[in-house]
Amino acid sequence: MGTSKPEMVRRLVISGYYGFRNSGDEAVLKSILLALKEQGAAQGADIRPVVLSADPAWTAEMYGVDAVHRMRPAEVLRALRASDGLISGGGSLLQDATGALTIPYYTGIIKLAQLLGKPTFIYSQGIGPVNRRWMDPLIRHVMQRSTYVSVRDAESAELLGRMGVARDRIDVVPDPVMGLPLPQEAAAAAHAGGAGDAPAPAGTAAAPVVGVSLRRWRKDGADLARAAEALAALAHRRAVRLRFLPFHTPSDAEASKEVMERLGSLGGGSSVELAAPGDDPQRMLLEVGRCDLLFGMRLHALIYAANQEVPMLGLSYDPKIDQFLHRLGLEPVGTTERLDPEAFADQAVALLEGGETWRERHRGAIRTLKAEAVRPAQQIVRLLR
DSSP states (O other): OOOOOOOEEEEEEEESSOSSOBHHHHHHHHHHHHHHHHHHHHTTEEEEEEEEESSHHHHHHHHSSEEEETTOHHHHHHHHHTSSOEEEEEESOSOSTTOTTHHHHHHHHHHHHHHTTOOEEEEEEOOOOOOOGGGHHHHHHHHHTOSEEEESSHHHHHHHHHHTOOGGGEEEOOOGGGGOOOOHHHHHHHHHTOOTTOOOOGGGSSSOEEEEEOOOOSTTOHHHHHHHHHHHHHHHHSOOEEEEOOSBTTHHHHHHHHHHHHHOOOBTTBEEEEOOOOSOHHHHHHHHHTOSEEEESSHHHHHHHHHTTOOEEEEESSHHHHHHHHHTTOOOSEESSOOOHHHHHHHHHHHHHSHHHHHHHHHHHHHHHHHHTTHHHHHHHHHHO
16 A cells, blocks of 8 residues: 655745735735645645744634744744745835835845845845835845745836846736635636625625725825825716725725715715625625725725726725736726826726626636636745655
8 A cells, every 4th residue: 555755744934024904915915825825735845934924823814824922023033033934015015105124124034035145035026116225225125035035017127127136037926816716605606606795896786886985095085195195086977886995004095084084975876885795805806896886095005906807996005006907908997196087987987887798808807817816825935756
């Protein structure tokens, strides 16, 4: 009687913006964990992740993995020493728009792993903006010494190239969340053609559902005021169910409530509501999948929409929004500085009435991105062997 070959066990530390309950970043982590598990099983490897988290207990309970505190050097050092390598990513880790300490922190983690002789893997990161040129050598140094480097768009690859990283070492792949599946029970219901939690458009029986994902960007709130004006213009054109989806709590919920107050009582069959999908990224994916149209500022709101083939209108506040939309052949409907309410309403009505045409036009690009999203996990497991 033959015996099955034992699986190769590999412990991987994963560094990113995790444990802060930001739905987009948690979706990145969930996507990476699922892709590593799937690719490990396909290649005969048992991948055991250790996540660096701001809330290790919550991360461990949420994902069923080991976790240590990202800001406790002794814990990080112990985890790296016991590991077979480090994954840094995904998300926008190497940028200085959120402060001068972000890049030194993440490059420092990568450098520590390299000093310990561990292979380092850059997983579908968005690089930039980098406004402080003294940061360039920090990024170049760790990238040149990494075993595998992947970024989520061509602009990130070009920026690394300008910093001196060899272009042929950089793999351009989609954001990991393009590969995130629905929760198992919802996927099963959709496959069986049942209703249940299947992501069929919720607006087919009554007013169509327009998912709205906003964040506060301008300090004066003018961007949120413009968004409210645009949504009001749409609601006055036709009956819609505006369903606000907070991706980062509590800040997005507060921004949503501010816009909802501006909208007031819409009348004409239109309604406004605030979703409470909780912390699980796959539940939020399900929420987006139930929409007939998604109006989003948050990058991962737009990625969720693409994942579920939901027509979208993106509001740009950062180049990463434009870069993702361009990969689908789309342009932003406006920016945080300029948003024409009537032009927004025109585009929104056209998408609500021509959703299937939109899906047919963009389905090929979406399926390509979903297939490519697992490539970093494939490569990392292969290299660990």
